[in-house]
Amino acid sequence: MSEDEKVGHRELLQDFIESYRNETCLWKTTCKDYHDRNKKNAAYDRLKNRVNLEQGLTRFINLVCGTLSY
Secondary structure, eight states: OOHHHHHHHHHHHHHHHHHHHHOGGGTOTTSTTTTOHHHHHHHHHHHHHHSOOOHHHHHHHHHHHHHHOO
């Protein structure tokens, strides 16, 4: 993997993490929407669509979103 590819993957991952942080209904237990399955599923869908995904990162996100969604 070239240095440019590593930087690109790092930026994608950082963008994904920032997007996840912004979706407080997924992780903040005091958020009023934390127990709302519809809002959480919509947030997971936004995460999947937010980042321009490559195959390896797609597998990771699908694993996380698949195991955490209701």
